Amino acid sequence: MELLFLALSCLHLLKTEVVEGSWCYRSQKCEQPQCQDPPQWHLVNGKCSGNKQSPVNIVTKNVVYEKSLKPLTFEGYDVKGSGQWLLENNGHTVKVTLNTSPKIGGGGLPRKFKAVEFHLHWGVPEKPQNIPGSEHSIDGEKYPMELHVVHIREDASDVTDAKKNPGGLAVLAFFVKANKENENYASLLSELENIKYKGDTARLDPLPLMSLLPPEEDLGKYYRYEGSLTTPDCYEGVIWTIFEKPVELSLRQLSRFAVLHFEKNSSSAMTENFRPAQPLNGRAVLWSGASIALPAAKLLLLPLALTCTLSSLSH
Numbered sequence: 001m002e003l004l005f006l007a008l009s010c011l012h013l014l015k016t017e018v019v020e021g022s023w024c025y026r027s028q029k030c031e032q033p034q035c036q037d038p039p040q041w042h043l044v045n046g047k048c049s050g051n052k053q054s055p056v057n058i059v060t061k062n063v064v065y066e067k068s069l070k071p072l073t074f075e076g077y078d079v080k081g082s083g084q085w086l087l088e089n090n091g092h093t094v095k096v097t098l099n100t101s102p103k104i105g106g107g108g109l110p111r112k113f114k115a116v117e118f119h120l121h122w123g124v125p126e127k128p129q130n131i132p133g134s135e136h137s138i139d140g141e142k143y144p145m146e147l148h149v150v151h152i153r154e155d156a157s158d159v160t161d162a163k164k165n166p167g168g169l170a171v172l173a174f175f176v177k178a179n180k181e182n183e184n185y186a187s188l189l190s191e192l193e194n195i196k197y198k199g200d201t202a203r204l205d206p207l208p209l210m211s212l213l214p215p216e217e218d219l220g221k222y223y224r225y226e227g228s229l230t231t232p233d234c235y236e237g238v239i240w241t242i243f244e245k246p247v248e249l250s251l252r253q254l255s256r257f258a259v260l261h262f263e264k265n266s267s268s269a270m271t272e273n274f275r276p277a278q279p280l281n282g283r284a285v286l287w288s289g290a291s292i293a294l295p296a297a298k299l300l301l302l303p304l305a306l307t308c309t310l311s312s313l314s315h
């Protein structure tokens with residue numbers, strides 16, 4: 001009975017123009033039965049059936065503590081650039097192309113990487129469905145949303161160039177949790193209205209990238225593994241860093257993504273734009289442990305404090 005109902009509602013949504021061969025998420029199958037959903041992505045690009053794919057479910061009892069995974073260094077992440085950011089509904093997500101190139105290094109990365117864009121993956125934040133839409137999960141537990149900040153190796157000119165070698169990309173992943181309102185996301189969220197349909201673009205005054213992330217002192221705990229892009233072409237050779245501390249947005253803020261649509265003249269909202277977890281195939285997930293990111297100023301004060309304590313003891 002339920003199946004019949006689903007089939008009928010699909011028929012109702014069926015459009016005459018059918019997109020063939022293009023990749024889509026499972027939630028789009030109803031409106032575009034011909035599109036290739038995640039289990040079929042290998043037909044779009046063979047790399048999608050590789051053995052180092054992303055996302056993955058992180059089983060915390062199996063992670064390998066790696067003490068060399070110190071906190072990452074963030075360069076230019078606290079700077080508000082001059083050029084505007086380009087916001088785009090690309091038919092799969094909302095993508096923000098950066099105008100400057102903040103850099104990351106350290107944290108066990110083999111080299112420096114520069115940020116080129118960020119985008120999000122989400123489910124259905126509202127009740128009654130309430131489908132969590134993060135791509136990675138921890139012990140099977142998913143968050144409402146996941147933010148990906150995509151970086152390319154410092155010496156690469158763009159993503160295509162970076163993909164020429166393995167290890168060309170590094171993605172920082174942040175879970176997004178429903179909690180209190182986050183003012184730093186206000187300008188970004190208010191632009192979503194202007195990019196409702198595929199191909200729509202908008203400009204946004206740049207923000208310091210760090211303002212969209214959890215506080216830097218909370219970024220010492222993270223998971224690291226080698227994976228792939230989570231959309232076709234599923235390029236393998238991505239160094240993944242998944243931070244334990246989530247970004248916080250209010251439920252109302254999460255719900256604002258509901259204005260987005262997958263297609264131009266489509267009734268279906270852009271929801272559940274995540275790829276399901278892929279097998280680890282023997283890959284290790286490393287864990288940075290409880291290393292604490294001490295701001296430079298505090299590190300400088302530490303010997304001073306010690307000297308003072310020692311000298312007060314000797315008097």
Ligand SMILES: [Zn+2]
Binds near residue numbers: 119120
């Ligand atoms: Zn992504």
